[in-house]
Amino acid sequence: MSKVEKVFFVGAGPGDPELLTMKGHRVIGSADVIIYAGSLVNPKVLDHRKESAEIHNSAKLTLETVIQLIKKAVDEGKQVARVHTGDPSLYGAIQEQMDLLDGYKIPYEVIPGVSSFMAAAAALKRELTLPDVTQTVILTRLEGRTPVPEKEALKELASHQASMAIFLSVHMMEGVVEQLLESYPEDTPIAVVQRASWPDEKMVIGTLKDIAKKVQEANITKTAQILVGRFLNTEYERSKLYDPTFSHEYREATK
């Protein structure tokens, strides 16, 4: 192989270019070839690229074409940044790319990113894991054109009443609500955040009873997170970590 050490998969974050990691920023800045998921990645995260950098939008490419582009670049000794939205480990289709690179013995590294579910929680200014409310976050999606394993059907997951972030599903909002209602009460709070962290971010907050109507009125049809659970508006216990009566590794109880 060439002098290039490895290919980098970079998590570009949810939209705001300042939500890119410093490492991701550095790798994009030094890449000779950049392949980015153009349907969601904010092109501004590429603004500091080298003038000579070759750019490809993968939105219209197949897996095979992407891998051939990477392989050709690596053979020519070029540094490649493969840029994905949010964090690449979530609905990023990177496993199949990594497995094919393994076949070619091309080494790679994954640089994590800020996922859109985190950006949505930040926009709402809510903590997903409230003491005594829930300590579990479920990341999932509703079955659509791509299947979801039966055991992970939304109605099954809803039975845990954990905090839930639902990706890729806002265009099926009524189906989401229908499944959630199998376990959550009708007054359960639910929020939808579209394009979290972008300048045109939009959010609606409601309950399972009225959210589908609110989403329709706000004309939110894609690129949205659906966050559901009592963490959105409930009473909760103070955390033990900052409780003066609670000792831990870094602090003795003071009262």
Ligand SMILES: C[S@@+](CC[C@H](N)C(=O)[O-])C[C@H]1O[C@@H](n2cnc3c(N)ncnc32)[C@H](O)[C@@H]1O
């Ligand atoms: C193919 S998945 C990629 C998820 C990405 N890897 C992540 O960690 O956020 C695309 C889905 O992520 C969600 N999404 C991506 N960016 C978003 C944003 N800025 N605000 C809200 N949801 C977003 C939407 O549910 C969208 O349908």
